[in-house]
Amino acid sequence: MAPSPLTATPQLLSLLENLHSQSLTQESKIEWTSLPGQTSNEFDNIMRDKFIALDQDKCELIYHLLRSLNATTIVEAGTSFGVSTIYLALAAAQNASRSGNTKGRVIATEKEPSKAEIAQRNWSQAGNEIEGVIDLRIGDLRETLASDxxxxxxxxxxxxxxLALPALKLVEPHFRPGAMIIADNTLKAGSGYEELFAYVDAPESRFHRVTMPYAGGLDMIVYE
Ligand SMILES: C[S@@+](CC[C@H](N)C(=O)[O-])C[C@H]1O[C@@H](n2cnc3c(N)ncnc32)[C@H](O)[C@@H]1O
Known part of the structure; x- marks a missing residue:
């Protein structure tokens, strides 16, 4: 197996291993087939103490893509306990430092204050390199992504x-040409993504997408 693509301290790599492992242990105990609808309070109650972190191989791919894109302004729709955010922030900080004239910024969004608090605790353990990079917006992203x-x-x-299409539409006016969007679980949760795909695949849209064979499906969408 190839070594981790991350330029990171052994401490940070070990923190990430640990967070992913906690997330997977939790996920193995969730009865996915009997979950209530994603817009219900009951669903929120079940998910309030869950990581549901993006799989480690997907996080590593994203970090790699971000380094290649030289991305310094990144938006994350859905932060939870902040695991994927660490990868985004590390790449943004390293890209900014390579460019020399910008500061990396990750706009992270989480509607549950208790989850946001745990995310901040995890980030504080991640070390100096991501300090000051994450702009955490607590609340419904349909409001928190409406400005700045x-x-x-x-x-x-x-x-x-x-929430995928509302989030995309809020960010769309701010994309630079060549901006990239990654959407998770696009095959497994395909029916939930129908509206997003109809919007992205429309002939007049400026988006193009490809589905990659990661677990559950991972879509890469590029803004023309
Ligand atoms: C799949 S998890 C995110 C996992 C995270 N990206 C990671 O890898 O660690 C999705 C998160 O989105 C949050 N969420 C759901 N609806 C939201 C909304 N309207 N605005 C902001 N966050 C929301 C949930 O509370 C949940 O923590």
């Missing part, structure tokens, strides 16, 4: 599927 985005290089859609 700047020019966006990359959007991660790791959110309940009914």
């Amino acid at each position: 985005l700047g020019t966006v290089d990359f959007l991660l859609l790791d959110i309940w599927t009914p």
